[in-house]
Amino acid sequence: MNREPTLLWFLGGTGTVTGSRFLLDAAGARVLVDAGLFQGLKSLRLRNREQFPVDPTTIDAVVATTAAADSAFNIARSLFMTASGLTRFN
Numbered sequence: 001m002n003r004e005p006t007l008l009w010f011l012g013g014t015g016t017v018t019g020s021r022f023l024l025d026a027a028g029a030r031v032l033v034d035a036g037l038f039q040g041l042k043s044l045r046l047r048n049r050e051q052f053p054v055d056p057t058t059i060d061a062v063v064a065t066t067a068a069a070d071s072a073f074n075i076a077r078s079l080f081m082t083a084s085g086l087t088r089f090n
Contacts, residue, residue, distance in 0.1 A: 011053050012036065016044055020071045029060045035075040048074060
């Protein structure tokens with residue numbers, strides 16, 4: 001029986017209704033649930049340009065709960081471009 005704890009990290013969508021991002025650590029696997037865009041006030045939108053808070057190479061799978069902008073539209077920017085070493089997005 002696996003006794004490792006299951007962890008759920010809230011990486012976005014906290015304090016606002018956009019930018020949904022959760023990281024699930026369970027049974028030795030890391031699953032990103034959503035990677036949405038932050039929308040609304042400029043201070044929120046600027047968060048879309050920040051480097052993703054988790055090393056993308058450590059993520060085993062990505063699940064998008066919907067095709068909505070605030071849930072899935074930042075997957076490519078957050079993960080694949082960050083993994084390529086790009087740190088600035090225009």
